[in-house]
Amino acid sequence: MNLSRSPYIIEIDETLQTGSKIELFLWNTGSVPASPQYTLDKLIPASNSTATYYNISPYVREYFDLTKWSDIYNSYDVAINTNYVVQYQVIKYKLVGGVYSVVTTETGKFMDGYSYFMDGQNKPFQDTILLTEGTYFYNYNALLPTSQSNNMAGSFDMIGQAADEIVYTNLSTGTQQVYTLTVDGIKTFARVYEPYLADGNKVEHRDGFGAIIWIGNFEPQCEAKYSPVAVDFINRFGSWSRIWFQKAKSRSIAVNTNEYKFNPATLPYNAQNNGQIKEFNTNAKESIKLNTGWVNDLYGEYIQELMLSERVTLLDYDYNTDYTPVKIKTKSLEKQKGINKGTINYTLEFEFAFDLINTVV
Numbered sequence: 444m445n446l447s448r449s450p451y452i453i454e455i456d457e458t459l460q461t462g463s464k465i466e467l468f469l470w471n472t473g474s475v476p477a478s479p480q481y482t483l484d485k486l487i488p489a490s491n492s493t494a495t496y497y498n499i500s501p502y503v504r505e506y507f508d509l510t511k512w513s514d515i516y517n518s519y520d521v522a523i524n525t526n527y528v529v530q531y532q533v534i535k536y537k538l539v540g541g542v543y544s545v546v547t548t549e550t551g552k553f554m555d556g557y558s559y560f561m562d563g564q565n566k567p568f569q570d571t572i573l574l575t576e577g578t579y580f581y582n583y584n585a586l587l588p589t590s591q592s593n594n595m596a597g598s599f600d601m602i603g604q605a606a607d608e609i610v611y612t613n614l615s616t617g618t619q620q621v622y623t624l625t626v627d628g629i630k631t632f633a634r635v636y637e638p639y640l641a642d643g644n645k646v647e648h649r650d651g652f653g654a655i656i657w658i659g660n661f662e663p664q665c666e667a668k669y670s671p672v673a674v675d676f677i678n679r680f681g682s683w684s685r686i687w688f689q690k691a692k693s694r695s696i697a698v699n700t701n702e703y704k705f706n707p708a709t710l711p712y713n714a715q716n717n718g719q720i721k722e723f724n725t726n727a728k729e730s731i732k733l734n735t736g737w738v739n740d741l742y743g744e745y746i747q748e749l750m751l752s753e754r755v756t757l758l759d760y761d762y763n764t765d766y767t768p769v770k771i772k773t774k775s776l777e778k779q780k781g782i783n784k785g786t787i788n789y790t791l792e793f794e795f796a797f798d799l800i801n802t803v804v
Contacts, residue, residue, distance in 0.1 A: 448557035462538035516595035554681025583663035597685030606651030743778030
């Protein structure tokens, strides 16, 4: 699986070539289109530098449609939304003697994630869980109605092969629930097997031979004083991920306006009726400041992925029963360690991604 937020370089370097071109086919479902969406060509830089390079990532990103988290909390082995995966085919051509001829054809898939600089060029993501390995906390309160999905743990996506297993192990009783994949594909699973929500569970991805590929722990936290907020975002693998902010929260608005000076219609003017300065185009942006509550050392990496995301929503049942698109106002992060801080809490501020007054035309 390739990641489209980092460059994906196609190289063509053939003997005697004076140039090259590629035909790029992109689609979400079905088979390869009959004709390419893009045709790109280049001449070689010099006779002693014959390699040509094409970055196809910007073209791939046009074909994603990342709506909102699918609210899966009690479903398992569900096919991922097809708009979250882009399939591609690249036909490579060399130009020799003024004539193009096919060199080779490359096919594959993309998700809208990214690799880090130290990973190197064209770093693929291996077949496993599309979530950073570690321990996650989620809000659980038995007094909340199950219709409010804000007391649920969230979901994860996985790239698996037929005979792979997802194994849920109850953290209290040790009982297990096992799901075995029957076909290859990208599937969505609840992070916690629903009967285990009160206790939490360990999740293991095992291959068809029983070898453990990935382990994650999902542990409940009951917050009785504050109303927790779920923040969902597209993580570095191009998959929806969830972080709970369990502690104090506060909302604020920032008003913006334009103004002008005007002259009174009659003289002498009545100073009590009108001022000299008028405002127009008055609107506001609302923001919310959230706290994670006490978390572990690994949350620094989770928060980093959140801050680097380009698609973020939050669910705050105190104000709205649906997911609200937001931007992250906080632009710096100190990654905390328990050995230095004792207890770790992260505070982030989010700005709602729309004007307070509706201005859509």
